[in-house]
Amino acid sequence: MRIAYICPDVATPGDGPLCAAVRVSGLVRPLLRLGHEVRVFTPIGGAELLGADVPVVELRVRPFEERTAELLESDPNLGPEAASEARSLYAAVLRRRADAPVKEFAPHLVIERSSLFGGAGLTIARKAKIPIVVDVVAPVVDPGASGRTRLRPAWIRNADYLLAATPQLAAWLETIARDTAQVRVLAGGIDVEQFEAATLHRHAVRARLELADREIVGYAGDLGASHDLEPLILAMGLLERQGIDPHLVIAGEGSQREALEKVVRAVGLSDVVTFTGRVPPAETAQYIGAFDAAVTPSSDTSLELLSYLAASRPLAAPDVEQHHCLESRKTAWFYAPSDPASLAITIGMMLRNPEWSGEIASAGREHVREHHSWEQNAREVIALADRLPEEHIRAAASV
Numbered sequence: 001m002r003i004a005y006i007c008p009d010v011a012t013p014g015d016g017p018l019c020a021a022v023r024v025s026g027l028v029r030p031l032l033r034l035g036h037e038v039r040v041f042t043p044i045g046g047a048e049l050l051g052a053d054v055p056v057v058e059l060r061v062r063p064f065e066e067r068t069a070e071l072l073e074s075d076p077n078l079g080p081e082a083a084s085e086a087r088s089l090y091a092a093v094l095r096r097r098a099d100a101p102v103k104e105f106a107p108h109l110v111i112e113r114s115s116l117f118g119g120a121g122l123t124i125a126r127k128a129k130i131p132i133v134v135d136v137v138a139p140v141v142d143p144g145a146s147g148r149t150r151l152r153p154a155w156i157r158n159a160d161y162l163l164a165a166t167p168q169l170a171a172w173l174e175t176i177a178r179d180t181a182q183v184r185v186l187a188g189g190i191d192v193e194q195f196e197a198a199t200l201h202r203h204a205v206r207a208r209l210e211l212a213d214r215e216i217v218g219y220a221g222d223l224g225a226s227h228d229l230e231p232l233i234l235a236m237g238l239l240e241r242q243g244i245d246p247h248l249v250i251a252g253e254g255s256q257r258e259a260l261e262k263v264v265r266a267v268g269l270s271d272v273v274t275f276t277g278r279v280p281p282a283e284t285a286q287y288i289g290a291f292d293a294a295v296t297p298s299s300d301t302s303l304e305l306l307s308y309l310a311a312s313r314p315l316a317a318p319d320v321e322q323h324h325c326l327e328s329r330k331t332a333w334f335y336a337p338s339d340p341a342s343l344a345i346t347i348g349m350m351l352r353n354p355e356w357s358g359e360i361a362s363a364g365r366e367h368v369r370e371h372h373s374w375e376q377n378a379r380e381v382i383a384l385a386d387r388l389p390e391e392h393i394r395a396a397a398s399v
Helices: 020-033 046-050 066-074 080-105 120-128 147-151 167-174 192-208 230-238 257-266 281-289 303-310 340-352 354-371 374-387 390-396
Strands: 002-006 037-042 056-058 109-113 132-136 161-164 183-185 215-220 246-251 273-277 293-295 315-318 333-335
Touching: 002 020, 002 080, 002 120, 020 037, 020 046, 020 109, 020 192, 020 374, 037 046, 037 080, 046 056, 066 080, 080 120, 109 120, 120 132, 132 374, 161 167, 167 183, 192 281, 192 303, 192 354, 215 230, 215 281, 215 303, 215 340, 230 246, 230 257, 230 340, 246 281, 257 273, 281 303, 293 340, 303 315, 303 354, 315 340, 315 354, 333 340, 340 354, 354 374
Parallel strands: 002 037, 002 109, 037 056, 109 132, 132 161, 161 183, 215 246, 215 293, 246 273, 293 315, 315 333
Antiparallel strands: none
16 A cells, blocks of 8 residues: 555654654554655654655755744734734645646555645645545644634544544544544554664673673653652662672653652762663664663553563562552562552562563563554554545545
């Protein structure tokens, strides 16, 4: 199947799971591995942002600068209406630039990432009488419009399927969709193959950290207030080190970093704790692959937790009421929440029993492969497209 993926907001900043660099490339790579021919159509700069292994066709238009809209909105003589008009003009230019190259590619399916200046996908798909799927990552509400047009672009209601990035977003989409059956949740996935390949960089990362001969206990993620990492730091001071020599690596950045560094100094653990700072998304898998054991402060299903499992890292998680995809000593090791002593014992057990820990880690990877991978998401998208009868597509062309 030939698939055209139109991504108008490829330059949207951020490293999170919903940014284009993560979500678009995450879906495209497994589609390619499954044998489909995919082209991603973006404004100028998309090839660099999405990666060399993602086939990109850059359209003859620069990315929309949201700063321009903000300046228009703040101007008392112009306001939100002018910003809305600017987005509309940009959308019109983008559609014109996309029409010929997408038509030349002759896709069987169009996927479009939602944005305030989208709509090219619907126009192209309806002309060609092929399915159109919109990947919705945020509420598309135009502050400069009024009434139903606030839910601009209206094409979001006319797609064959709407893929919601979260259940909450799906609930919102169901209030505006023509048919609630149009809405499907497509949560962010994990590219298991990427984590498998990252193991080739394990020794290089450990050497870069100057920890080649140490057992690395690791955390990779946000250092915000919602992630309680102090018990992990304190646990490093309580570890019984007989037969092991662990070092804690905290890979990430956030508002609590300075406070955590103060804790490290206060308890005298500066020689066994390393803060790496921000890790580029493309290198996260390599850092996780360098860990001998990983620790998460939450058992909620998250990108960080699934990354540890996908990398086949022995994982320690808090023993809470809802474990989601984790099972004690089947896919993870549990410790008493916010209890440094319990966590220290758990880390020691993981490091002293590498064979047992490896079996549990392998089971965790297989769980992600079957239930949380981008490949599984890619198969679901193709199944949706195959499910659309020609009559439905022809009927939708008249909308």
